[in-house]
Amino acid sequence: VKASGLPGAAVLLGREVEKLDTRRADGALLGKDDLLNVADAIVQTEAALGAFLRSQRGSGAQRNAASSAAAAAARDIADEARLMLLRSARDCLDTVKRDVNAYVDSRYDVQTLAGATAQLNAVRGALLMLEHPRAAAIAAGMIEALSQASPEHAAGVHERIAEVLADVLICLEYYLAALENGEAPDPGMVALAQQSLAQLQSA
Numbered sequence: 586v587k588a589s590g591l592p593g594a595a596v597l598l599g600r601e602v603e604k605l606d607t608r609r610a611d612g613a614l615l616g617k618d619d620l621l622n623v624a625d626a627i628v629q630t631e632a633a634l635g636a637f638l639r640s641q642r643g644s645g646a647q648r649n650a651a652s653s654a655a656a657a658a659a660r661d662i663a664d665e666a667r668l669m670l671l672r673s674a675r676d677c678l679d680t681v682k683r684d685v686n687a688y689v690d691s692r693y694d695v696q697t698l699a700g701a702t703a704q705l706n707a708v709r710g711a712l713l714m715l716e717h718p719r720a721a722a723i724a725a726g727m728i729e730a731l732s733q734a735s736p737e738h739a740a741g742v743h744e745r746i747a748e749v750l751a752d753v754l755i756c757l758e759y760y761l762a763a764l765e766n767g768e769a770p771d772p773g774m775v776a777l778a779q780q781s782l783a784q785l786q787s788a
Contacts, residue, residue, distance in 0.1 A: 598626040624714030674711040677704040693743035726782040753778045
């Protein structure tokens with residue numbers, strides 16, 4: 586859904602944030618579409634905000650004051666939505682962590698990982714929309730690692746897959762936590778995750 590102008594974009598974003606917040610509060614599993622709807626609304630709001638500010642240049646003092654207030658309100662909504670998106674992505678990672686733990690506890694029943702791909706796709710989509718492509722690639726790498734978990738594999742292969750998934754999950758958790766706190770993520774986390782995934786692929 587495309588909104589018209591800054592007020593429409595801000596309203597749309599506010600609705601998406603409210604829906605996402607309600608689903609999180611209800612403990613519902615969040616899918617790729619849930620996160621991407623919010624991410625798309627953030628992009629629309631920021632684009633509308635830029636256009637709005639450009640249109641107000643050279644206006645009178647009173648109009649500039651009103652414009653600044655409207656812009657600040659839109660920024661607040663966008664910041665809140667971005668934080669909600671990151672928290673929801675972290676919720677998805679928590680779900681994947683539970684799936685990986687169940688995978689280990691069940692002595693590597695691959696069915697326990699059945700829902701993890703959708704959750705990681707949601708994380709990947711959110712990171713892409715928030716312009717963190719390297720971290721998004723890590724989520725994609727985890728999906729590839731999941732595809733290697735076959736019932737025919739020996740226990741040692743499953744152990745290695747579970748170990749890599751656990752290590753990479755920790756890296757992504759640290760990355761998302763830094764973003765939530767308004768900090769620059771440690772690039773070493775991405776490098777460490779890439780190294781772990783590369784080891785699995787070469788095994």
